[in-house]
Amino acid sequence: MLIDLLDRLALRPPEIRDVQAHESLFRRGDPARHIFAVEQGHIKLTRYLNDGRAVLLHVAGAGQSFAEAALFSEVYHCHAVADVKARVAAYRKDDLLEAFRRDPAIALEYAARMSRQVQHLRTQLELRNIQSARERIFQYLLQEASPDSLQVDVPIAFKDISAALGLAHETFYRELAALERDGVISREDKKIRILKTGI
Amino acid sequence: MLIDLLDRLALRPPEIRDVQAHESLFRRGDPARHIFAVEQGHIKLTRYLNDGRAVLLHVAGAGQSFAEAALFSEVYHCHAVADVKARVAAYRKDDLLEAFRRDPAIALEYAARMSRQVQHLRTQLELRNIQSARERIFQYLLQEASPDSLQVDVPIAFKDISAALGLAHETFYRELAALERDGVISREDKKIRILKTGI
DNA sequence: CGAGTCGTTGAACGGAATCAATCGTCGTGG
DNA sequence: CCACGACGATTGATTCCGTTCAACGACTCG
Numbered sequence: 001m002l003i004d005l006l007d008r009l010a011l012r013p014p015e016i017r018d019v020q021a022h023e024s025l026f027r028r029g030d031p032a033r034h035i036f037a038v039e040q041g042h043i044k045l046t047r048y049l050n051d052g053r054a055v056l057l058h059v060a061g062a063g064q065s066f067a068e069a070a071l072f073s074e075v076y077h078c079h080a081v082a083d084v085k086a087r088v089a090a091y092r093k094d095d096l097l098e099a100f101r102r103d104p105a106i107a108l109e110y111a112a113r114m115s116r117q118v119q120h121l122r123t124q125l126e127l128r129n130i131q132s133a134r135e136r137i138f139q140y141l142l143q144e145a146s147p148d149s150l151q152v153d154v155p156i157a158f159k160d161i162s163a164a165l166g167l168a169h170e171t172f173y174r175e176l177a178a179l180e181r182d183g184v185i186s187r188e189d190k191k192i193r194i195l196k197t198g199i
Numbered sequence: 200m201l202i203d204l205l206d207r208l209a210l211r212p213p214e215i216r217d218v219q220a221h222e223s224l225f226r227r228g229d230p231a232r233h234i235f236a237v238e239q240g241h242i243k244l245t246r247y248l249n250d251g252r253a254v255l256l257h258v259a260g261a262g263q264s265f266a267e268a269a270l271f272s273e274v275y276h277c278h279a280v281a282d283v284k285a286r287v288a289a290y291r292k293d294d295l296l297e298a299f300r301r302d303p304a305i306a307l308e309y310a311a312r313m314s315r316q317v318q319h320l321r322t323q324l325e326l327r328n329i330q331s332a333r334e335r336i337f338q339y340l341l342q343e344a345s346p347d348s349l350q351v352d353v354p355i356a357f358k359d360i361s362a363a364l365g366l367a368h369e370t371f372y373r374e375l376a377a378l379e380r381d382g383v384i385s386r387e388d389k390k391i392r393i394l395k396t397g398i
Numbered sequence: 399c400g401a402g403t404c405g406t407t408g409a410a411c412g413g414a415a416t417c418a419a420t421c422g423t424c425g426t427g428g
Numbered sequence: 429c430c431a432c433g434a435c436g437a438t439t440g441a442t443t444c445c446g447t448t449c450a451a452c453g454a455c456t457c458g
Contacts, residue, residue: 072311104303112271114313121320
């Protein structure tokens, strides 16, 4: 993600922060002063509906950056919480913006990254337009799999994937089992292999 | 959107193209050479699932740009079709990239735009995580309404909004009627006023 | 004036959410 | 070091609500 770009910039080293489990790094509405990258563990980005239900927006794993979009926003637009103990690097927004002004190539690269993210988000949105849980899961797997090996190594909990797909986790398990039973996929633990590219 | 930025750049004027109804401007996989802005009518961005069903990604109205994400992509990732007769301005990718290199401020502004789009897409994704059709529609209206007047002037067909919200259009009409019946909103034609900010 | 599409409402069906219960595992603290 | 608690993974039964099919009026555009 952005993290390699961040480190290529000759700015002051990021502040390293340890976050305890369930501790929140920032909350929606907090003034946005930093962009983050996960060093250990993972960070969940969520929003809360007015009825108190949490909506999972994204899970940033080790090596990934998050809150990049906050670079041009005065405040954070979601909550960042660690559900396990995590370590993150905090880069100062000012520093980054300054670096962008110094070097147009870097600004351009950043723009390219955001573009890719836009496309990724569009793809996610596209997935949501698939009614059938089974088809939705299957398309997700197709998307995540490397095109040649047709294998997916799910990095996070199935439960979180369910949330990202907008499905109840029970439904996810069920349909995953059904797909396996029907010989469409095979899996051991968190490694899933796609056997048929059509459903 | 991007259109004002595009026009501020001192590059060769865009090529104006008239698109007939149902004609497609580009297809998924076509080499991406242009970024577009709608002058008249509107353009639908769609993808097709392998079962042939169309998934609506976005509707770009007059004054809006689209396919900005293609700036850093070799090919288009979706189809652009006009469902009514439309006129679009086509800006050459090369020109834009060149302008970005010339003027870092412009590149930065572009990056900012993409960031905002990321946040907007995240918001849409968040909407999709709301199960209840009624709550989903209500949150959508809250989001679209200007914060002070609490009024929404829907620019496109309700049918398209339904698609954007991931709902069958029948459900949308029904729940909209229910919301009105319950005194949560009032509407005349395409103008909707929110009467209660909670549901 | 006719075709096509949007807007609208009704009825029935189906599938995903929800509630519920169990097992395994991992981390933690006494 | 082990017991306990928390949470992920899994499967079953039931409920509910959104989709789908169907039908009709209104409106627009050719």
